Amino acid sequence: MAEPREVMRLEGLRKSYNIGQANEVEVLHGIDLRLDSSDFAALVGPSGSGKSTLLNQIGLLDTPTDGELYLLGQATSDMDDEARTALRGQHLGFVFQFHHLISAFSALENVLMPVMVNQGRPDREAIDRARALLADVGLEKFADSKPTELSGGQQQRVAIARALVTRPALLLADEPTGNLDTKTAADVFALFRRFHQAYGCAVLLVTHDPRLADTCDRTISLIDGCIEP
Amino acid sequence: MWIESTLALRFLRQGRAQTLLILIGIAVGVAVIVFVVALIAGLQDNVIDRTLGTQAHIRVEAPEELNRIAPAPPGTLQLVLEDRRAQTLRPINNWQQVRDVLDGLPGISAVSPIVSGPAFGRRGDAVESVALIGMDLPRYLQVIPLQENMVDGRLQVGSGNAVIGRQLARDLGLRTGGKLRLDAGDGRAAIVNVAGIFELGVRELDARYVYLDLKQAQSLLDLPGGITVIDVTVDELFAADRMAARIAGLTGLRAESWMQTNAQLMNALSSQSISTNMISFFVAISVAFGIASVLAVSVSQRTREIGILRAIGTRRRQMLRVFLVQGAVLGLLGSTIGALAGWSLVAVFNNLGPGLFEVGMPPALIPSAMALATVAGVIAAAVPASRAARMDPVEAIRHG
Ligand SMILES: Nc1ncnc2c1ncn2[C@@H]1O[C@H](COP(=O)(O)OP(=O)(O)OP(=O)(O)O)[C@@H](O)[C@H]1O
Ligand SMILES: [Mg+2]
Numbered sequence: 001m002a003e004p005r006e007v008m009r010l011e012g013l014r015k016s017y018n019i020g021q022a023n024e025v026e027v028l029h030g031i032d033l034r035l036d037s038s039d040f041a042a043l044v045g046p047s048g049s050g051k052s053t054l055l056n057q058i059g060l061l062d063t064p065t066d067g068e069l070y071l072l073g074q075a076t077s078d079m080d081d082e083a084r085t086a087l088r089g090q091h092l093g094f095v096f097q098f099h100h101l102i103s104a105f106s107a108l109e110n111v112l113m114p115v116m117v118n119q120g121r122p123d124r125e126a127i128d129r130a131r132a133l134l135a136d137v138g139l140e141k142f143a144d145s146k147p148t149e150l151s152g153g154q155q156q157r158v159a160i161a162r163a164l165v166t167r168p169a170l171l172l173a174d175e176p177t178g179n180l181d182t183k184t185a186a187d188v189f190a191l192f193r194r195f196h197q198a199y200g201c202a203v204l205l206v207t208h209d210p211r212l213a214d215t216c217d218r219t220i221s222l223i224d225g226c227i228e229p
Numbered sequence: 230m231w232i233e234s235t236l237a238l239r240f241l242r243q244g245r246a247q248t249l250l251i252l253i254g255i256a257v258g259v260a261v262i263v264f265v266v267a268l269i270a271g272l273q274d275n276v277i278d279r280t281l282g283t284q285a286h287i288r289v290e291a292p293e294e295l296n297r298i299a300p301a302p303p304g305t306l307q308l309v310l311e312d313r314r315a316q317t318l319r320p321i322n323n324w325q326q327v328r329d330v331l332d333g334l335p336g337i338s339a340v341s342p343i344v345s346g347p348a349f350g351r352r353g354d355a356v357e358s359v360a361l362i363g364m365d366l367p368r369y370l371q372v373i374p375l376q377e378n379m380v381d382g383r384l385q386v387g388s389g390n391a392v393i394g395r396q397l398a399r400d401l402g403l404r405t406g407g408k409l410r411l412d413a414g415d416g417r418a419a420i421v422n423v424a425g426i427f428e429l430g431v432r433e434l435d436a437r438y439v440y441l442d443l444k445q446a447q448s449l450l451d452l453p454g455g456i457t458v459i460d461v462t463v464d465e466l467f468a469a470d471r472m473a474a475r476i477a478g479l480t481g482l483r484a485e486s487w488m489q490t491n492a493q494l495m496n497a498l499s500s501q502s503i504s505t506n507m508i509s510f511f512v513a514i515s516v517a518f519g520i521a522s523v524l525a526v527s528v529s530q531r532t533r534e535i536g537i538l539r540a541i542g543t544r545r546r547q548m549l550r551v552f553l554v555q556g557a558v559l560g561l562l563g564s565t566i567g568a569l570a571g572w573s574l575v576a577v578f579n580n581l582g583p584g585l586f587e588v589g590m591p592p593a594l595i596p597s598a599m600a601l602a603t604v605a606g607v608i609a610a611a612v613p614a615s616r617a618a619r620m621d622p623v624e625a626i627r628h629g
Contacts, residue, residue: 056623059540061540061622061623061626062621062623081545082544082545085539085542085543085544085545086542086544088540088541088542089541089542089543090542094537094540094541096537096626098533100533100534100536100537100626101537102534102537102538103243103534104236104239104240104242104243105239113538113541114541114542116231116232116235117232117538117541117542117543117547118541118542120231120232121231121232162541166542
C-alpha cells in the first residue's frame, strides 16, 4: 500500500446548537483529530455523546461553530455551500443507518448517482466501475432492480457501492449496520475492510457494537463531546 | 441540465397518480382557455365581418360647415347664441388629388370615391325615399364586395343602368329590366333601367340604396364632377382609427373610421376581450396553484431523498432546477393535451354546433396557451423548488 497521507484534520472543532437562544448547547467541545488514508477507525461512545454531530462536521454536511477542518490539506471554514458541496461530492463517501437509496432509480443508477450529479451523464468507464462495485457487493444480478425489490441488507450494500463509486478519500458511515442482523452486519463490515484495502481510502465508522468496533484498527471514543485519549 | 431533467422526469413518473391528476387539471384548464378564446375570436370576427360587409373601414368627407362668428371689438363682451348650420351636400375639393394621395399611402389597400345624396324613387304612384350612390364600380368593389350579394340580374351601372336593393324592388314592385324614376328635386330627374338587384342583409340598405355611375349621380345631385365621400379600406383593421387620424391630418378632411362609427360595437367587443382575458388569467392562476401544491407535496415526500442527493454532491441550484423542470414539464405536457382537447372542442362545435358561424383557430392561440401554462408551471414550482434547494441535508436525512 502507498505511503499513508493525511486525509482529514480537525483543530479545536466546536459545535453548538440553538445559538443565541435559551436552550443553546455545545455538543462538541474543541476536537482535535487526524485521519490518514491508512486509517480504518471506529467512532464509539454513548448515545448523545455527539458522534453523529462529529461525523456530519467531518462530512461537510454541517458547519462547525468554531475551529478548522482540513480536508486533503484544504481549510474549509471559509468555503461557501457551493464549494463545500463540490468537495463533498468529489472526496467523501457516505453510508447512513438507513440506506437512503433514491427509489425512482435502479440499483445500478443509484450507484452511479454521485457520478451523475457531479459530472452529468456517466461515461462507459463510470458504468463499468459501478457494475464492478455492484459485483463486489454481490449484487450484479440486481443491477436493474428497484430499491423496493431488495432486502435491507442488499439495499445497504448498494449504498456502500454508491459511496465508493467516486473513489472517495474518506468514507464516513453512521451506524451502517444498526439496522441489520448480526450476520449481515459482519458481512457489511467485511466489505468496508475490503474496500479500505483495495482503494486505500480512509474509513470512519460509528458503531454501537463493541465486537464490530474491535475489528477496526483504531478506536476513537467520544464522551460528552470530547475525545477520550 | 441532464441530471436535473433525469431526476425531474423520474420523480414525475414515480408519482404516477399525482402527476396524472394534475396533468388532467392543467389540460382541462388549457382546453377551456383555447376553446373560449377561439369561440369569442370567431364570434368577433363574424360580427366585424358582417359590419364591414356593408361599410368602408374609413369614410372621408368634406369638413362640416361651421358658423363664422365675427370677432368682437376689444373691450366689448360678446354673447353668442349659435345654431348649428344646416349641412348642405358639399363636394370634396380637389378630390382627384386626395384620391391620388390616399392611393399612395402605405397601409391603404383600396380607395373609392362616391357621390351620394337623397332622392325619391317612383314607379307609377308608389314613392320611396332612396339614397343615390354614384361610384366608380371597380374601385367600389374593392371596398364593398357587392358582387357577392347580387340576387338577380347583373352588376352594371352607367348608360342609364342602376342596381337596387331587394327590399326597394319589392316595395316598388320592380324586377330586373324594370324602369325606375329617380327624382332628386329641383326638376332633376332621370329614368333608369334596373340592371340588377342586390341583398346586403341590412334592411335599411336593401330598402334605400340605388347604385348609379358617378356621372349620372353627379348630375342628379347637381354636383357636376364632384364627389361627397371617399371610402377607404386599410390593411390592418384595428389600425383604422390611427389611419383615419392620419388622413384627416394630411388632407384637412373629416375622416371617420369604422371603429368610431361603431363605437358601441367596439365597446362590446373590448368588454368581451376583457372577460376572455379574465377567464384565461384565472384559469392560469388555478393551474399554477395546482402545480405548486403537487410539487409541495412531492418535496415533502422526498425530503430524505433530497437530503441524500445533497450529501452526495448535488448543488443547491441543481436541486432548484429539478423542481422547476417538473413545473415546466407538467405545464408543457398538460397544455399539449389541453390544446388538443380545445382544438377538438372547436372542431366539434363547428361540425355539430348551432352552425351560426365558423370558429377558426387563431394561429398564435395554441402556442401562446402552451407558453402561458409552461411559464405558470415554472413560476408555480418556484416556491417548492426553493424549499428543496434550501433544505439542510442533515435535517433532511434525519427526517422520518
Ligand atoms: N439539530 C439539533 N439541535 C439541537 N440539539 C441537537 C441537534 N442535533 C443533535 N443535538 C444534540 O446533540 C447531542 C449529540 O447528538 P448526536 O446525534 O450527535 O449524538 P450521537 O452520539 O450520534 O447519539 P446516538 O448514538 O444516539 O446516535 C444530543 O444531546 C442531541 O440532543
Ligand atoms: Mg447518532
